Amino acid sequence: MILHASATAAGTPLDHYWERVVGAGRAAEALRSDWQAHLARVHAECGFASVRFHGLFHDDMFVHRTDGPPTFGYVDAVVDRMLELGVRPFVELGFAPGALAREKATVFWWGAHGSPPVDLDAWADLVHATVEHWVHRYGRAEVRSWWFEVWNEPNLDPFFRGTRSEYYALYAATVAAVKAVDPQLRVGGPATSNFVPDARFDGEREDVTQHVGEVDLDALEWRPVWLEHFLEHCAREGLPVDFVSVHPYPSDWALDEHGGGLRRTRGVDATPNDLALLRKIVDGSAFPDAAIHITEWNSSSSPRDHAHDTLPAATYVVRTVLASLGLVDSLAYWTFTDIFEENGAGETEFHGGFGMISGRGIAKPVLHAYRFLHALGDELLARTACGVVSRHADTGLLTVLAFHHPPEVTRSTPASYDDPAQALATAATGSPATLRIELDGVTSGAPFVLEVLDADHGDARTAWTRLGEPQDWTPARTAAVARAGEATAREHLTADADGRLMVERELAPWSLVLLRQL
Numbered sequence: 001m002i003l004h005a006s007a008t009a010a011g012t013p014l015d016h017y018w019e020r021v022v023g024a025g026r027a028a029e030a031l032r033s034d035w036q037a038h039l040a041r042v043h044a045e046c047g048f049a050s051v052r053f054h055g056l057f058h059d060d061m062f063v064h065r066t067d068g069p070p071t072f073g074y075v076d077a078v079v080d081r082m083l084e085l086g087v088r089p090f091v092e093l094g095f096a097p098g099a100l101a102r103e104k105a106t107v108f109w110w111g112a113h114g115s116p117p118v119d120l121d122a123w124a125d126l127v128h129a130t131v132e133h134w135v136h137r138y139g140r141a142e143v144r145s146w147w148f149e150v151w152n153e154p155n156l157d158p159f160f161r162g163t164r165s166e167y168y169a170l171y172a173a174t175v176a177a178v179k180a181v182d183p184q185l186r187v188g189g190p191a192t193s194n195f196v197p198d199a200r201f202d203g204e205r206e207d208v209t210q211h212v213g214e215v216d217l218d219a220l221e222w223r224p225v226w227l228e229h230f231l232e233h234c235a236r237e238g239l240p241v242d243f244v245s246v247h248p249y250p251s252d253w254a255l256d257e258h259g260g261g262l263r264r265t266r267g268v269d270a271t272p273n274d275l276a277l278l279r280k281i282v283d284g285s286a287f288p289d290a291a292i293h294i295t296e297w298n299s300s301s302s303p304r305d306h307a308h309d310t311l312p313a314a315t316y317v318v319r320t321v322l323a324s325l326g327l328v329d330s331l332a333y334w335t336f337t338d339i340f341e342e343n344g345a346g347e348t349e350f351h352g353g354f355g356m357i358s359g360r361g362i363a364k365p366v367l368h369a370y371r372f373l374h375a376l377g378d379e380l381l382a383r384t385a386c387g388v389v390s391r392h393a394d395t396g397l398l399t400v401l402a403f404h405h406p407p408e409v410t411r412s413t414p415a416s417y418d419d420p421a422q423a424l425a426t427a428a429t430g431s432p433a434t435l436r437i438e439l440d441g442v443t444s445g446a447p448f449v450l451e452v453l454d455a456d457h458g459d460a461r462t463a464w465t466r467l468g469e470p471q472d473w474t475p476a477r478t479a480a481v482a483r484a485g486e487a488t489a490r491e492h493l494t495a496d497a498d499g500r501l502m503v504e505r506e507l508a509p510w511s512l513v514l515l516r517q518l
Contacts, residue, residue: 001433001507003382005389007398007441007499011379014390018321018373019047021090023296023334023354025341026055026110030078036085038337038357043087046356046370051082052090052295052332054152055112057097057126064097070129076137083138090295090332092191093127093174094151095159100126107158109344116162116170123170124177131181140182149245149295150174150189155201155225163204164226172239179240188243191295192225195248195274201225217252218267222274224248228281235286243291243329244282248274249301250412265300265412268405271320275327292328298354299413301334303343306352306420307413309461310427311510314365314453316413318512319405321373322388325380333370349473349481350461352416352423360478362460363485368453372514375399386435387513400437400515404507406430427455427462430509437503437515439495446495447518450503453488454511460485 022042029035030053042048057063061074079089098104100122101113117123135143154160154167162170167190175187192201197220200210224246234241250270253263278292299307299316307313321331338346338355346353349360356367376399377392387402408430416422455462463484464470470477493515495501503515 001386001402001404001435002438003384003387003389003400003402003436004438005382005398007391007396007439009381009441011381011391014376014378014380015326016047016374016376016378017329018331018333018370019049020330021050021052021293021295021332022048022336023332024051024053024336025339026053026058027075027078028055028058028060028110029053029339029341030082031074032339034361035337035339036081038339038361039082039087040085042336042356042367042370043085045374046367047374048087048336050088050090050147051336052092052149054092054095055110056092058095058110058112059098060110063130064099064126066099070126070133072130072133075130079134079138088146091146091148092152092295093148096123097126103161105158105161108342110341114158114161116160116166120169120173124173127174127177128180131178131185135181144182144184146186147243147293148178148185148187149191149293150187152191153193153247154190155192155206157206164229165204168230168233172237175240186242188241188245188290188293190226190230191245191247192227193247193249193296193301194251194253195222195224197222217264218270222266222270224274224278224281227278228285231281231285231287241287241290243293244278244287245293245295246278247296247301248294249296249298250274251300251415253301263415263417265414268316268319268410268412269323270412271297272323272327275324279327293330293332294328295330295332296334297331298334300415302352302415302417303340303354304352304417306350306416306423307426308352308354308366309350309364310423311365311453311455311459311462312409312413312426314369315403315405315510315512317366317369318373318401318403322383322401325383333366348471350464352420358460360473362478362482364461365453365459368458368488369512372401372451372453372512375514375516376401389439397517398439398442399517400439400513402435402437402513404433404435404509404511406509424465427510432506432508435503435505435507435513437501439501440499442495442499442501442517444495444497444499446499446501448493448495448501449516449518450491450493451488451514451516452511454508456489458485458488
């Protein structure tokens with residue numbers, strides 16, 4: 001594994017597209033001080049600029065009223081705090097408030113109303129009033145910098161208990177309501193999940209008999225759900241599409257009951273391949289200028305996948321993000337925090353939740369992955385199968401990010417349910433590799449800092465395992481595991497008199513290495 005670059009070489013733009021959006025659970029969780037503290041940390045350390053969450057109009061936000069106009073006290077509290085932290089909302093317009101839900105069956109522990117609104121005019125009035133309120137409160141220029149996404153995963157019952165045509169009608173009504181406030185506000189969809197290799201979503205509703213069985217997943221042709229049909233429909237009906245959004249989890253299922261129970265992850269290059277296909281579809285559509293926002297993404301779509309807590313998840317993120325440069329406008333990791341209640345609160349501190357930070361505030365390895373990515377410059381000097389060399393245009397300083405994703409693991413991080421055995425087995429897989437970094441053209445004697453994330457340094461989940469996985473999370477134990485989760489290895493290095501720096505290290509499997517010129 002070799003990375004080489006000269007500080008004086010010409011570079012190309014390095015867009016930090018992965019920082020534009022990050023996911024969270026639902027709006028009401030954002031009222032919690034610990035949620036806000038976690039957001040403040042990931043914004044400061046990882047650079048996340050926007051947050052997308054469900055439940056803006058859920059009954060626990062007290063927006064919709066049947067006896068008067070909407071009220072926005074709780075919504076204001078959430079958005080005000082986000083903007084104070086320097087983070088904008090990526091607005092998901094869904095689910096319906098209970099009084100507007102056509103069907104009363106709900107989804108998630110917190111009871112999201114996934115049915116279409118019973119009255120599209122009333123829904124449009126609610127959307128219009130909300131957006132108008134935001135323009136009045138925060139200013140037109142601010143709200144024009146936001147994005148407005150219509151619903152969440154409408155192809156999946158129970159998230160949308162209607163047909164594809166009903167979603168299209170909902171999209172049309174929502175777009176009209178937003179654009180009536182300001183035509184320059186940006187609206188898009190269809191926010192579908194997942195990519196599939198069969199015809200299950202070709203009709204008005206999912207046909208579960210079409211699911212693939214025990215076959216080689218990577219021998220199949222995977223395509224985004226509804227997207228091509230949606231773009232053709234919008235072009236035909238004259239509907240605007242300022243951006244497209246999809247949720248390409250690299251697995252053969254979207255919900256546990258929507259994949260035949262097999263729960264398999266696809267090949268390690270599934271996401272870069274999916275994003276390249278998205279780019280091709282949008283470029284060839286009637287909306288070639290539409291942005292592409294991946295508004296949910298992770299190694300799996302389960303909030304009880306123990307792989308999410310482990311070091312391999314961090315390495316998988318870095319590998320995938322760097323392999324997908326230039327393909328999309330955002331790739332929103334789902335989610336930044338384990339304060340996330342779709343399945344209720346986590347049963348244990350490390351329960352396989354989506355978050356980069358555990359409920360008690362312990363950094364997982366994937367937080368360091370995004371922190372390392374954020375440290376990269378805005379110019380790309382070199383890119384290989386093991387990492388990148390970048391330069392900061394304003395200072396000329398170099399930053400290198402390298403990873404060791406062992407070739408023995410050919411799948412996107414294999415999922416692990418019910419017990420963490422598969423996750424721990426993956427973390428123990430692979431052989432060491434030698435990394436060599438060669439830089440030249442820097443200032444004589446230039447100082448650098450080398451930071452390593454591996455199982456012995458900065459991996460809170462492994463530290464907890466080595467303690468015997470105690471379940472008594474006293475303040476002292478929580479603090480000890482949290483300290484272990486922060487303790488990446490660091491050493492200071494210096495370029496030689498000729499402005500050269502050579503670093504050679506043997507890396508354990510799944511290691512991440514960040515080399516920064518100071």
